[in-house]
Amino acid sequence: xxxxxxxxxxxxxxxxxxxxxxxxxxxxxxxxxxxxxxxxxxxxxxxxxxxxxxxxxxxxxxxxxxxxxxxxxxxxxxxxxxxxxxxxxxxxxxxxxxxxxxxxxxxxxxxxxxxxxxxxxxxxxxxxxxxxxxxxxxxxxxxxxxxxxxxxxxxxxxxxxxxxxxxxxxxxxxxxxxxxxxxxxxxxxxxxxxxxxxxxxxxxxxxxxxxxxxxxxxxxxxxxxxxxxxxxxxxxxxxxxxxxxxxxxxxxxxxxxxxxxxxxxxxxxxxxxxxxxxxxxxxxxxxxxxxxxxxxxxxxxxxxxxxxxxxxxxxxxxxxxxxxxxxxxxxxxxxxxxxxxxxxxxxxxxxxxxxxxxxxxxxxxxxxxxxxxxxxxxxxxxxxxxxxxxxxxxxxxxxxxxxxx
Ligand code: PMP
Numbered sequence: 357x358x359x360x361x362x363x364x365x366x367x368x369x370x371x372x373x374x375x376x377x378x379x380x381x382x383x384x385x386x387x388x389x390x391x392x393x394x395x396x397x398x399x400x401x402x403x404x405x406x407x408x409x410x411x412x413x414x415x416x417x418x419x420x421x422x423x424x425x426x427x428x429x430x431x432x433x434x435x436x437x438x439x440x441x442x443x444x445x446x447x448x449x450x451x452x453x454x455x456x457x458x459x460x461x462x463x464x465x466x467x468x469x470x471x472x473x474x475x476x477x478x479x480x481x482x483x484x485x486x487x488x489x490x491x492x493x494x495x496x497x498x499x500x501x502x503x504x505x506x507x508x509x510x511x512x513x514x515x516x517x518x519x520x521x522x523x524x525x526x527x528x529x530x531x532x533x534x535x536x537x538x539x540x541x542x543x544x545x546x547x548x549x550x551x552x553x554x555x556x557x558x559x560x561x562x563x564x565x566x567x568x569x570x571x572x573x574x575x576x577x578x579x580x581x582x583x584x585x586x587x588x589x590x591x592x593x594x595x596x597x598x599x600x601x602x603x604x605x606x607x608x609x610x611x612x613x614x615x616x617x618x619x620x621x622x623x624x625x626x627x628x629x630x631x632x633x634x635x636x637x638x639x640x641x642x643x644x645x646x647x648x649x650x651x652x653x654x655x656x657x658x659x660x661x662x663x664x665x666x667x668x669x670x671x672x673x674x675x676x677x678x679x680x681x682x683x684x685x686x687x688x689x690x691x692x693x694x695x696x697x698x699x700x701x702x703x704x705x706x707x708x709x710x711x712x713x714x715x716x717x718x719x720x721x722x723x724x725x726x727x728x729x730x731x732x733x734x735x736x737x738x739x740x741x742x743x744x745x746x747x748x749x750x751x752x753x754x755x756x757x758x759x760x761x
Pocket of ligand 1: 450481526
């Protein structure tokens with residue numbers, strides 16, 4: 357087992373104090389802090405080779421273009437895609453899902469068809485499908501969950517039929533931490549001839565991901581949740597789908613030839629990347645992926661598993677604390693409530709003690725309504741968290757619980 361204490365030193369922001377107390381940052385599910393190498397990379401781009409890519413014959417443009425295309429290769433390798441042409445850069449998970457819902461819907465969905473999502477999805481993996489269903493007069497079906505916060509797979513299998521066009525499901529729940537059996541879900545969907553989009557926003561920083569092993573048709577994630585900047589994300593799509601679907605947005609970069617009579621479109625991977633790409637983001641994302649790869653995703657997963665177990669043992673001793681969701685396979689996230697106290701009050705008091713957590717519905721209102729609660733307090737981990745963070749958090753939570761009782 358690697359000693360993880362060295363990695364914490366790579367993240368300058370973690371030395372910050374809030375209200376004169378050392379910061380305990382446990383809101384990584386919302387966004388992660390950035391290592392020095394990613395900050396340096398951003399500086400390097402603007403100091404040494406900033407130029408618009410793909411268009412320029414000049415030296416700087418060629419260096420920037422090469423770095424952007426190398427970044428695509430790094431992403432492809434990181435998620436084990438067959439080819440880097442299957443990697444489209446987007447603004448993030450939300451845009452990746454909107455792109456898929458729109459373009460897939462335009463090509464394959466007709467009146468009376470069915471789209472399947474689950475009851476534990478983030479709004480980003482609900483609303484784009486709803487919009488598409490409204491446009492195409494299709495129906496949204498929802499995989500039910502169990503009180504422990506797991507998908508009801510038998511119900512899912514029974515929902516698949518000849519009208520099912522696509523299944524969209526999260527790899528890891530951002531509220532419950534449930535690691536869904538996406539490989540099995542994809543297997544069953546494929547037996548029905550149905551492709552699957554996996555929302556990987558909360559899986560990518562915590563688990564090794566192999567899109568070919570999963571046999572995912574689409575896999576979406578955001579850079580900022582895996583130590584890269586905001587504004588950059590990825591849509592992996594099997595070439596077959598990306599080639600058959602119509603483009604998403606029109607503009608520069610995504611065309612082959614434009615005339616007023618007819619425009620033809622660029623080949624993959626440029627077809628869905630209209631306008632100047634966020635090459636600063638893609639290059640910095642590649643740096644972040646090199647960073648986590650050097651540590652090892654398996655090691656990161658193991659380190660975080662130990663922390664989760666430790667945190668849950670400590671938290672269980674806090675009076676009136678109840679966990680929301682007790683999935684068998686959990687990653688990254690713990691949601692809880694203290695008695696009937698509003699999560700916002702708990703979060704605000706924790707903040708005053710230097711502990712940053714998330715409170716509320718976490719953009720998953722249907723899930724929160726299922727549990728009939730006002731929201732949760734959510735602790736979410738990253739590779740730089742350690743047992744001291746958990747000890748400080750539990751100490752603070754004990755104080756808060758006693759204050760509120
Ligand atoms: N899906 C899940 C499961 C998420 O946790 C998030 C971010 N909270 C998103 C989608 C949306 O990600 P982004 O806002 O980076 O597009």
